[in-house]
Amino acid sequence: MITEHVSRSSVLIAGAGIGGLAIALSLLRRGIDCDVFEQASELREVGAGLWISMNGVRVLQDLALTQQIEQNCIAAERRDIRLWSNGGSWPLYNRSSDPAGNQPYLLLRAHLLKILVEGVRRLKPSAIHLNAHVVGFGQDDEGVRAKLADGIEVKGRALIGADGAHSKVRQGLIGNIESQYTNAIAWRGLVPVDRLAPHQREHVVSTWIGPTAHVTAYPVRWQDTELMTFSGQVDRADWLLESWSEKGAVEECLKDFVGWHSDIIELVKNVDTLNKWGLFVRPSLDTWSNGRVTLLGDACHSMLPYLGQGVNMALEDAAVLARCLDDQPNDLAAAFQTYQDLRLDRTTKVAKSAAGMLPVFHNQALTTPETAGDYIKTQWAPQATAARYDWIYQYDATTVPLH
Template sequence: MPLEIAIAGGGVGGMAAAIALQNQGHNVTIFEQARAFGRIGADVNLTPNAVHALDGLGIGDRLRATAARPEFRISRTWDSGEETSRLPMSAAAEVKYGAPQLTIHRADLLAALESALLPDTLHFGARVAGVSQTEDGVTLTFADGSTGDYDLVIGADGIHSAIRHALYGADDPQFTGLVSYRGVFVRGEAPDLPNLDSFTKWWGPTSDLQIVTFPLNRGEEVFVFATTGQKDWTEEGWTLSGDIDELRDIYKDFHPEARALLDACTEVTRSALHVRAPMPRWSEGRVVLLGDAAHPMVPFMAQGACMASEDAVVLGCALEGVEAEGLPAALERFAESRIPRTTRVQEGSLANDWLKKGGNADWVYGYDAWGALKYEVV
């Protein structure tokens, strides 16, 4: 019998979970607080583990139509430009991991996911305020005072999750002391720079200084991400305007090729980076968290959207063939499978030293979300 499922949050994890569950025949409704998806927000690095997960949802061709395929993942030293790590990606990753790395604008990723949803799945302008449950079902409460009853509620509503708050109480995210800057330039603005077809990270003299760059839009554009330290932060938002000249001055001692990346940008946005400590539980009864609602992380391993994609697939597999009365046990099985991995990635991202001087990426890139539960004892 199909389950009636509500998902709070229409981001990557929420829509991917909806696709996985609709493919099983369940009735799924997504409630997204935004009034529409715009072409804003961070650009997304989908490493092979995430592309493999999303390919299984049937959106691989749509992703590849707009994404770029980085040739290598490179680490370079801030002043000398020395390469300390170079991993083959693209075709090599496809052979090794079953999928390439794809770098894509977040709006294109969301559009690909939305295209695979059944009609009338996604409801905009619907802000979830809370959740309550009995043994027989779950009730969602919305900001306008309305309610809805479901067999299962999935909290995919981000780092400020109302579902997480309802389950586990207030738990404000911790400011890392870092502010991130994001910019994009047309490739032709810096045609002579090397490695524009690769994912490259410039490691600074201190942990608060780094520049990451990768291709977008089939290689026609280049995305630039940089961070600086800042003690206090009071503003909220992903599209706050940044001062490009101030950013260039902060990086004035970096290698000329690194500085040229910032010189090619005409404007940048900025946002603060927040984290939460790993959680020991993600589910209570018939309510479960995934993505940033469960494991927000800084972007230094480029795994935020990737972990959400994995979550969605593993959750779908955990719920295959499950009736309403079996939901609590299935949700616990899902969380127990995912928590060790996402905790390791959260901690590795915060440490910010992954692949700085080489190393094996297999434990990240080689993860098979579709087979994660296959050999577990139920």
């Protein structure tokens, strides 16, 4: 029985995604008791690659996970911008010329999830409760009551909603916030590299850009197998379902990339699993904390994937929130307010910047090679790239002043 295993002094966390597990591990490492409630019956992740940039890497280092991450990730040698039609290539960065380390860790979401689960269970074996969907809550001066879908109520001293874009905790805090379809979808898949030509197996992050779509491809490792991730974002006005994991058909995906370079066509044709994802946005929140309840990650600032920052923002949130709770352990409402004050402007700015990348990636100047060259040299000049990314990557959630 869940209620028998949860202390009333525990911080309750809704959602065992990367954000929820990162805050749980960060709290447990500080000696702060917590329990995680996950609606799924097992902790598994649909196949997808992750891009952990330096701002996220610092959080993983702070969680003492660097060694495990590096054993499972691939360090890209370089990142290139590629033209959709003829494969023309422009270097964005090179590992040998960037010792500061703006290169991301490339790994499978499932790997990071597994590493975080193991870290949490090592410190508290009973911390993660499955088949436990937080659907509502109540709070008073003494604590919180998380209401689960099966009718059980769990008492604790605070509640963190890390329950994603469809957050029930957010709904209880703020009410229903309608999402808006952005007229774009994402295709996501994984391709075993032994199905690809040798030149397609390189440890390179490739961002292919075109008039109405773009593709990011990079290698990841699963046990002893190397896979190439395929993530294609396409302008589409005909999507109705907000889902992360709708199954997609190769034939339909190929129709979205007619006329694209053969390297992209081969990626799609050889994909193992293919998922289709409608890209929705919600307006930025003005507040996401109230008393003993707060939100984290996609629950309070879901963002489009065009800067690869969704998971990195959740990791940053976790680091800052844990530090705030450690700093103000006897006044949870004040700790949550400090956390919100530190995170709201940054996450809003990152979300806005991510949305602003769509017309940069999808641009009519890319229609012909003649107009594309000047466009790419302007948009991805070193100064433009530094202005776009450096302020994101240089942030350190583990040391940012709390006061």
